[in-house]
Amino acid sequence: MSSFLTHTPTSEIDEIYGRLQRTYKSGRLLNIEYRRQQLYQLARLAQENAATIEKALQADLGKPPFEAAGEALRIIESSLDAAAHLHQWAAPERPSLAGPQSTWDASINSVPKGVVLVISPWNSPFTLTFNPLIGAIAAGCSAGIKPSEHTPTCASLMAQLVPKYLDPEAYIVVNGAVEETNALLTHRWDHIFFTGSGKVGKIIATAAAQLLTPVTLELGGKSPVIVAEDCTDVDLAAKRILWGKTSNAGQVCVTADHVFVVRSIAPVFYEALLRIYKTFWPSSALQDQSWSLLDRTRGTVIAGGDGDGVRKIAPTIVTGVKTDDALMEEEIFGPILPILxxxxxxxxxxxxxQQPAPLVIYAFTESEDIKRKLFAETRSGAIVFNDVYSQLRIQEIPFGGFGESGYGTYFGKASFDAFSHKRSFVNIPSSAESSFASRYRPFTEEAYDALKAKIGQHKITDEKSLES
Incomplete structure (x- = not known):
C-alpha cells in the first residue's frame, strides 16, 4: 500500500467549494431519507473496507489490528446510531407557551448550517474524520473533508472511498498540507470543525473569525489522573490507567497525561503498575536509548524508556516527577506516564x-466528598471516575473541551446539533390582536398604569436579598 499522497491542486479548491455550494443550494440534502441513505453508505464504507483501513493504519502509524478494527467499528456504530435517531433529532421542537401566547404557533427547527469544512488530525484519522462528518451528513450539510497529510496512506484511501460510497457532489476530500489548508480557509464556510493541537486551532479560529465563521475546536491538553488514598482496587486502577496511557501509543486527546497519587498509597501503586506492565509487555522489543523528553526529566524511569532514537519509544513510567519537570510543560501525546x-x-x-482546563479529569476514588470537591473546584471538558476513555463509548452525552482544550461538542445528537442552526418559527394569529391594543400609539395613561401594575403583580418568593 503506497504512502505517497497526491495533493489536491489549489487551483481546484475554488471549484470544489463552488460545487459544494451548488449541491447544498439544490435542496436535496434537506430530504431526511437522503441523509439516512448517506449515513448507511458511510457505515458500509467502513464495514466493507475494514481490512483495507487496518492496513492503511498499520502503514502510517503501525497501529495494531485490534486498535485499527476499533476505528472501523466506531464509524459503523456512530453512523447507524445517527440513522436510527435522525427523524427524532430533526423533528421540530414545540415549546409550551404561557399566558396570551398560549394559542400562538411556535416551533424550534433544526436546519442545516450549510456548507461546512472538517479538518482532522493524524492520530485516529478515520474516526476523527468520519465522526464529525456523520454530524454534518445528519444535519443536512455538504462538506469539504481535509484529512491530515501526516497519514498519507489513510488520506489517500479516504479520497478513493468517499466518492465511491457517498454523494460525490456533496462530500469531497481535499488532500494536501499547509498550502491547501490555507486555500480552503480563504472561503466562507458555514461551520468549521477542527480536531488537533491548540497551536493550529488558534490559526484556524483566527482565519474563521475574519469571515465570521463559527468553529468547533476539539483540542487536548494535559488531562490528569488522581489516585486517591481511598481507591479500593489499586491493581485495577493501575491496569486501567496503563492501558489508557498506551492505547494508540498514548496519542489520544483524552489520554491520561500524568498521575497524581496520594503519597500514602504510592508504593503500592508503583508495585501494581510494574506488575501490570510485565503482563502487558513480557519482554521489550526496543533496546536503544530514547532521545525524547526523557533526556530532560528529573524523574526516575521505573519501566520502559528505551526507543529507536527516531520514531519509537517503549511505554515508560516515570516516578518522582515534580510540577516544574520537563514532562509537565505541555501535552505529552505519547506513551510516557509521569507520576507525581x-x-x-x-x-x-x-x-x-491552576492549570489550563484539560479535556478531561480522571479520578480513582469512591469518596463522594472528593467527587463533589473535584467537580466544584476544577474546570474541564468532562470528569470521569474510576476508569479512563469510557466516556468515548457513550453517544448519549456530548464530548468536547473547555477553554484551552477547545469549545463546542459532538457525539450522537450533539454531532447533529453542531452542524445545525436552531431556527425559530412563530405564527401570530389575528385573534391575538385584542392583547396588542395597548401597544399602539398614541400611548395612554391607562395603558401605562396597567403596565406598571403588572410589574408589581409578580410574586418573588425568595425572601433573601442582596446586601449592598
Missing part, C-alpha cells in the same frame, strides 16, 4: 485548578 506524589487529594486538586 501529593500529600492529599486536595493538593492535587489545587494544582489542577
Amino acid at each position: 506524589e501529593v500529600q492529599s487529594v486536595g493538593e492535587a486538586i489545587s494544582h489542577i485548578a
